[in-house]
Amino acid sequence: MKRRSLFNTGLGVVLFVAFVWSLVDLGISPRLFWRGLPHFFRLVSEMFPPSWEVLTEPDILWSVVETLSMAFLGTFFGAAAAFVLALWAASNLTPSRLVRETVKALMAAERSMPTLVVVLVLIVVIGLGPFTGMVTVAIGSIGMLGRLFAEAMENVDPRPLDSLKSTGASKLQIIRYAVLPQVVPSLIANTLYRFDINLRTVLFLGVVGGGGIGFHLHLAMSLFRYADALAITAVILSVIWMAEQLSNHLRSVVIGRETLR
Amino acid sequence: MKTHFKALARFRKALLPVFGLSLLLIGASAVVRLDLMDLVRGLPRGLALLRHMVPPEWSAMPRMVGPAIETVQIAFVGTGFGIVLAFVFSLLAASNVNANRALRELARGIMSAERALPDLIVILLFVAIVGLGPFPAVMALSVSAIGMLGKLFADAFEEVDPRSLEALAAVGASKMQVIQYALIPQVMPSLIANSLFRFEVNIRLSIFLGVVGAGGIGSELIMATRLLNYRTALSAIIVILVLVMVCERISDALKKAVIGHEVLQ
Numbered sequence: 001m002k003r004r005s006l007f008n009t010g011l012g013v014v015l016f017v018a019f020v021w022s023l024v025d026l027g028i029s030p031r032l033f034w035r036g037l038p039h040f041f042r043l044v045s046e047m048f049p050p051s052w053e054v055l056t057e058p059d060i061l062w063s064v065v066e067t068l069s070m071a072f073l074g075t076f077f078g079a080a081a082a083f084v085l086a087l088w089a090a091s092n093l094t095p096s097r098l099v100r101e102t103v104k105a106l107m108a109a110e111r112s113m114p115t116l117v118v119v120l121v122l123i124v125v126i127g128l129g130p131f132t133g134m135v136t137v138a139i140g141s142i143g144m145l146g147r148l149f150a151e152a153m154e155n156v157d158p159r160p161l162d163s164l165k166s167t168g169a170s171k172l173q174i175i176r177y178a179v180l181p182q183v184v185p186s187l188i189a190n191t192l193y194r195f196d197i198n199l200r201t202v203l204f205l206g207v208v209g210g211g212g213i214g215f216h217l218h219l220a221m222s223l224f225r226y227a228d229a230l231a232i233t234a235v236i237l238s239v240i241w242m243a244e245q246l247s248n249h250l251r252s253v254v255i256g257r258e259t260l261r
Numbered sequence: 262m263k264t265h266f267k268a269l270a271r272f273r274k275a276l277l278p279v280f281g282l283s284l285l286l287i288g289a290s291a292v293v294r295l296d297l298m299d300l301v302r303g304l305p306r307g308l309a310l311l312r313h314m315v316p317p318e319w320s321a322m323p324r325m326v327g328p329a330i331e332t333v334q335i336a337f338v339g340t341g342f343g344i345v346l347a348f349v350f351s352l353l354a355a356s357n358v359n360a361n362r363a364l365r366e367l368a369r370g371i372m373s374a375e376r377a378l379p380d381l382i383v384i385l386l387f388v389a390i391v392g393l394g395p396f397p398a399v400m401a402l403s404v405s406a407i408g409m410l411g412k413l414f415a416d417a418f419e420e421v422d423p424r425s426l427e428a429l430a431a432v433g434a435s436k437m438q439v440i441q442y443a444l445i446p447q448v449m450p451s452l453i454a455n456s457l458f459r460f461e462v463n464i465r466l467s468i469f470l471g472v473v474g475a476g477g478i479g480s481e482l483i484m485a486t487r488l489l490n491y492r493t494a495l496s497a498i499i500v501i502l503v504l505v506m507v508c509e510r511i512s513d514a515l516k517k518a519v520i521g522h523e524v525l526q
Contacts, residue, residue, distance in 0.1 A: 011515075019341050022334035026395040036391035043389055069289035076286065112505045114468050116479060117498050120486050125307040126300070130293035135300075203381045207472055208483070214381060218473075221385045233382055240377060 074137025343406025351414030376408030
């Protein structure tokens with residue numbers, strides 16, 4: 001008990017010292033904040049009124065479509081790949097421990113892989129463009145979705161599985177008739193959640209050359225066209241808001257319907 | 262006859278989503294110019310890239326240590342300030358701490374607005390305001406934490422056993438004392454676990470921030486790829502992967518140390 005509190009105090013002190021050292025080392029001081037304040041007011045005054053006319057530019061509108069397409073396709077293909085991998089990672093579907101552990105390790109490695117690394121490598125391999133963005137998003141979804149899918153599969157009621165197995169059903173039949181019906185709601189709910197994340201990831205990709213509306217926002221900010229940037233921000237926020245409403249609605253439809261049964 | 266209709270209805274119910282999904286897939290594929298040949302054509306380029314990347318430029322490694330530490334520092338300081346900001350907002354937003362409903366709704370509103378705001382917008386905004394360097398990065402990370410951490414903190418506060426708060430208030434403890442002696446001890450494990458999770462998010466963001474000029478290991482990587490120095494780029498990638506994994510391990514260990522210990526009590 002006493003040793004515990006000593007440990008906690010020590011940890012607190014270490015973290016605090018590290019914090020202060022980092023602050024000093026990074027050269028962060030309140031002075032920087034006060035110096036930035038006039039910039040802030042100038043920025044805000046230049047942002048208003050937002051120049052809504054950029055929204056009539058076909059480039060901007062197209063980039064919204066592009067952003068949504070990248071996120072949608074990336075999520076779809078990522079979820080499809082994650083589903084196949086999850087079949088190999090679930091202990092009740094794959095008896096071989098070696099296969100399971102290998103697939104799980106691959107998925108864990110993907111989860112620790114920062115998106116920046118993936119996108120920079122893919123830009124070299126495939127080239128710039130929305131296709132690269134889509135593949136990045138797809139790869140980035142595999143680790144998280146694969147793990148969640150595998151957990152969902154492992155948690156299914158084993159009885160339908162066993163009874164199908166005893167009638168001599170093939171692996172595919174077992175998956176189709178015993179596993180899928182039980183996991184589909186959770187698969188769809190998790191995939192929709194990942195879509196919300198991926199939409200934000202696609203925005204980031206615009207900065208490194210993945211295209212989409214994020215690119216236009218970055219461009220407007222770098223060229224000091226703040227009024228344009230505000231209008232683009234408004235577009236981004238409304239697109240994200242609408243996508244979230246839609247995915248919430250779909251999620252409640254899928255989950256609600258299944259719990260009623 | 263009736264079963265016939267039922268089958269038809271079920272068929273239509275299943276057909277509509279499948280049809281809609283296929284339509285969306287076809288449309289989106291056209292938009293991103295999905296071409297599997299791109300992948301096939303990319304394969305030799307990928308192999309060539311691999312040849313240019315391997316072996317990594319080991320001599321560049323010592324140069325990467327400084328930027329890697331800077332990335333961790335940005336994430337660490339950003340998390341620290343983020344925790345403080347989120348803590349203040351969550352106290353204002355928790356119904357068992359703040360009795361003023363209007364203020365509570367305001368705090369909740371600000372937090373959910375911040376959650377809706379993509380991190381990229383926050384980051385670009387701070388870069389525009391305070392310029393390049395670690396300072397805007399730290400500010401962006403701190404502000405980005407308000408939405409997510411603030412909500413998690415406020416939810417944790419509201420789940421606290423109300424009897425312990427009432428007992429202290431009944432003996433005449435001040436608001437600060439109730440917070441310090443009844444509220445904080447109960448929510449501490451969840452505060453720490455969520456803060457550590459935020460730190461892991463911030464490490465990734467901090468790596469990315471190098472692209473928009475915050476420095477750190479992210480800018481080493483992007484610089485190396487822009488200069489087509491692929492062997493140096495691979496060194497940076499290795500450093501990044503080690504960094505992420507080490508931070509995850511430390512965060513996991515701390516989480517276990519803190520939560521395991523609190524649960525035992």
